[in-house]
Amino acid sequence: MKPALEQTIAAAIKxxxxxxxxxxxxxxxxQFGDYATNVALQLAGKLNKKPPEVAAILMEELRVKLVGVxxxxxxxxxxxxxxxxxxxxxxxxxxxxxxxxxxxxxxxAEYSDPNPFKVLHAGHLYTSVVGDAIANLLEHAGAQVHRxxxxxxxxxxxxxxxxAMLKDLGGENPEGLQKYTSLDQQxxxxxxxxxxxxxxxxxxxxxxxxxVELNKRVYQLHEQNDHDSPFxxxxxxxxxxxxxxxxxxxxxxxxxxxxxxxESQTAPIGLATVKEHVGTVYQESDGAIVFDGEKxxxxxxxxxxxxxxxxxxxxxxxxxxxKERDYHFDRSVIITGNDIxxxxxxxxxxxxxxxxxxxxxxxxxTHGIVKLAGGVKMSSRLGNILRAVDVLDAAAAAxxxxxxxxxxxxxxGAVKYAFLKQRLGGDIIYDPKESVSLExxxxxxxxxxHARARSxxxxxxxxxxxxxxxxxxxxxxxxxxxSEYGEAIDKxxxxxxxxxxCTYLYELAQTFNRFYEHNRVIGDARQATRLALVAQxxxxxxxxxxxxxxxxxxxx
RNA sequence: GCGCCCGUAGCUCAGCGGAUUAGAGUACUUGGCUUCGAACCAAGGGGUCGCAGGUUCAAAUCCUGCCGGGCGUACCA
Numbered sequence: 001m002k003p004a005l006e007q008t009i010a011a012a013i014k015x016x017x018x019x020x021x022x023x024x025x026x027x028x029x030x031q032f033g034d035y036a037t038n039v040a041l042q043l044a045g046k047l048n049k050k051p052p053e054v055a056a057i058l059m060e061e062l063r064v065k066l067v068g069v070x071x072x073x074x075x076x077x078x079x080x081x082x083x084x085x086x087x088x089x090x091x092x093x094x095x096x097x098x099x100x101x102x103x104x105x106x107x108x109a110e111y112s113d114p115n116p117f118k119v120l121h122a123g124h125l126y127t128s129v130v131g132d133a134i135a136n137l138l139e140h141a142g143a144q145v146h147r148x149x150x151x152x153x154x155x156x157x158x159x160x161x162x163x164a165m166l167k168d169l170g171g172e173n174p175e176g177l178q179k180y181t182s183l184d185q186q187x188x189x190x191x192x193x194x195x196x197x198x199x200x201x202x203x204x205x206x207x208x209x210x211x212v213e214l215n216k217r218v219y220q221l222h223e224q225n226d227h228d229s230p231f232x233x234x235x236x237x238x239x240x241x242x243x244x245x246x247x248x249x250x251x252x253x254x255x256x257x258x259x260x261x262x263e264s265q266t267a268p269i270g271l272a273t274v275k276e277h278v279g280t281v282y283q284e285s286d287g288a289i290v291f292d293g294e295k296x297x298x299x300x301x302x303x304x305x306x307x308x309x310x311x312x313x314x315x316x317x318x319x320x321x322x323k324e325r326d327y328h329f330d331r332s333v334i335i336t337g338n339d340i341x342x343x344x345x346x347x348x349x350x351x352x353x354x355x356x357x358x359x360x361x362x363x364x365x366t367h368g369i370v371k372l373a374g375g376v377k378m379s380s381r382l383g384n385i386l387r388a389v390d391v392l393d394a395a396a397a398a399x400x401x402x403x404x405x406x407x408x409x410x411x412x413g414a415v416k417y418a419f420l421k422q423r424l425g426g427d428i429i430y431d432p433k434e435s436v437s438l439e440x441x442x443x444x445x446x447x448x449x450h451a452r453a454r455s456x457x458x459x460x461x462x463x464x465x466x467x468x469x470x471x472x473x474x475x476x477x478x479x480x481x482x483s484e485y486g487e488a489i490d491k492x493x494x495x496x497x498x499x500x501x502c503t504y505l506y507e508l509a510q511t512f513n514r515f516y517e518h519n520r521v522i523g524d525a526r527q528a529t530r531l532a533l534v535a536q537x538x539x540x541x542x543x544x545x546x547x548x549x550x551x552x553x554x555x556x
Numbered sequence: 557g558c559g560c561c562c563g564u565a566g567c568u569c570a571g572c573g574g575a576u577u578a579g580a581g582u583a584c585u586u587g588g589c590u591u592c593g594a595a596c597c598a599a600g601g602g603g604u605c606g607c608a609g610g611u612u613c614a615a616a617u618c619c620u621g622c623c624g625g626g627c628g629u630a631c632c633a
Contacts, residue, residue: 299630422570451595
């Protein structure tokens, strides 16, 4: 509806004034109409006419061209054109399928990115939730989306953890692993070992040297494809525990990744790629291989360190090459924390020098940190970080306290919605109590709104739903809001900003509740029409929540 | 020092070139259930949109400077 209108208006402008202009329709306050545009104000200067005059000429022409589609056009304020759609056109807008703007495209979406041997923190929870929503949007627009995960199964943190593990096991004794039988025990042990190793690395020079050595041994183990030595046995077993832990987490969230790219796999590719371009793109400096980002107003960063080991930079180069090898993507979306933003610019700039297409096809989206409102007592034993499980536990506890029930779908919906409703980019102050509240702009509010609508439909089960036409005022407001759904999705997809959907769904639910307050459905003379509206509303809400990765239960 | 991001009601946030009154939620005050789930709806108070300039018919929105905060700034990720 919207693009077609915009085209018609643009064509009329060209005919009348011989001017090509990008027409953009906006959604004004309901009192002003269904769509508005400021083209007359933009044109006035060029044409050397007064804006209201231009608007009036355009209005006359459009009244003819849009007969049947528009029931009223008016000039308002400094020269805005307001359009009121005919009921017929408005109703028709509900059934228009959203365009498959990304049909035929292959997109790789990388997010979450937890490191084996380390604990999942609140940031992993956030990026998983946001990444899922964005991947859903891309998929909804017709793209073939591959959800992938990247994580460090090699690197200094692994050396740190291995160091503490070996201490705890009393040397390279894989048999010692058997005392950790449940996944919970295994994960707790790993995260303890990381913290111990990390502290030792900072405080103890001897330990530091040992850790550096262990880090190298882990790389060697991969090079030699060693699965048999006691050291390798310890490494592979505990690495698998980490992946088991991640998989359990994603299953809980409802995230589905099709592939993990462990750094051990991207490291050799990155190493080879960087080495291939030494002298042209990368250069030797103080025994390391660097990319001179300063030439491009960026930082200079090390890609291969003076020990000959690839840094994160080289692994990321390898990752992009691996994604291209595996998927031949048209577009690559990477979602990470925003502390990495400058870093990523350097990596992409370096890749641009030899694979410009890959760099240009890559979009790096970033988010802030998750903090708990009012602060939270954090365990220094765990390194003073807010863990993913801490956030989920806080949400579950808050939900139990307000509703007296334990409901995974509601708790998860609360957390997801609280994260998603905010524009991607800034920090999140997460308030568990507010997120589970059924009052206000929350996930549970929307879930409840959906359940209520389903309840009406259940009560009217078997009754015919009718054709929607000749709308009454309250009905029209609801239809008007429903007709915006596609636009909200398009906007969220174009910008890769899921929060637009949250804003829309909340407004939709409010519009419905207002309608519901004043308009009886069952037993009313207009029951058939209104039932159709309720059904349309419930489905819209459900679809929107689904895109966000939030369950829409029929009752709660 | 330099680079990037952020400063909008008490709190948490939308809005990011347009409409006499800058919007939500929350908190506070008040009104509405013998009727489809009141976990709802309605009304009210609360803002020099960090500060100062500039561009524009029009600036919370664009540009510049300043103040405040966060992050980054070569062998961590």
